[in-house]
Amino acid sequence: MSRTMPATVETPQVRSLIESNPRTRLIDVRAPGEFAAAHIPGSANVPLDLLREHRTELTAAHEDPVVLVCASGARAEQARGVLETAGLDQLSVLSGGITGWQQHEGPMTRGSGTWAMERQVRLTAGLLVLTGVVGSTLHAPLKWIAGFVxxxxxFAAITNTCAMSRVLGLLPHNRTPKSDAATTLQALTSEQSPAGSPSR
Incomplete structure (x- = not known):
């Protein structure tokens, strides 16, 4: 299968794509808790950690266009790398992710869930730095906690990766139950398009 999808797409392009091809799949690769809190209507949640765990099993029984979505685009780019290695190439990344979608006034489905991963990272990093600085007044070597963070x-900014988000992704509220893994992956790989059409 040759690539016909652009590497990245803006929100208006995604809406046009959905209009011209209703089988377009929006695959949100954020953690389940993030997805539950807010997501694009009609999108399916297939978390990045699940794609990494099952990369050797991934094959697509369809040629539907796939648009990968995350909070800002970084995790979606990582997901594309995983999927292209597995042989799926009809993939695009939503430029700017959910943030870009909202800037273009795209509709959102909201519910109860966890904070966005970027917010979880900021909280954890902030608490570690604060602990290191305050703790160093009692025990000087603790200042290196702040330096380490x-x-x-x-390093995360230079490489566009984030080890802390990968660690936080292992927490129970950020993971897909193992019993749901096969069903979750079907939203990406099965011949039948996921139930519900993405909103225009």
């Missing part, structure tokens, strides 16, 4: 955030 600063170094990690710098």
């Amino acid at each position: 600063g170094g990690g955030l710098t």
Whole structure:
């Protein structure tokens, strides 16, 4: 199968794509808790950690266009790398992710769920830095906690990866139950398009 999808698409392009091809699949690769809190109507949640765990099993029984979605686009890009390695190439990443979608006044379905991963990372990093700085007044070597976090955030920015988000993704509220893994992956790989059409 040759690539016919652009590497990235803006929100208006996604809406046009859905209008011209209703079988377009919006695959949200954020954690389940993030997806439950807010997502694009009609999108399906197939978390990045699940794609990594099952990368050797991934094959697509369809040629539907797939648009990968996350909060900002970074995790969707990582997901595309995983999926292309598995042989799926009709993939695009929603530029700017959910944030870009909302900036273009795209509709959202909201519910109860966890904070966005970026917000979880900011909280964890902030608490570690604060602990290191305050703790260093009692025990000087604790200042290196703040230095370690600063170094990690710098590396994350340079490489566009985030080890802290991967660790936080292992928490129960950020993971897909193992019993649901096969069903969850079908939204991406099965011949039948997921129930519900993405909103225009």
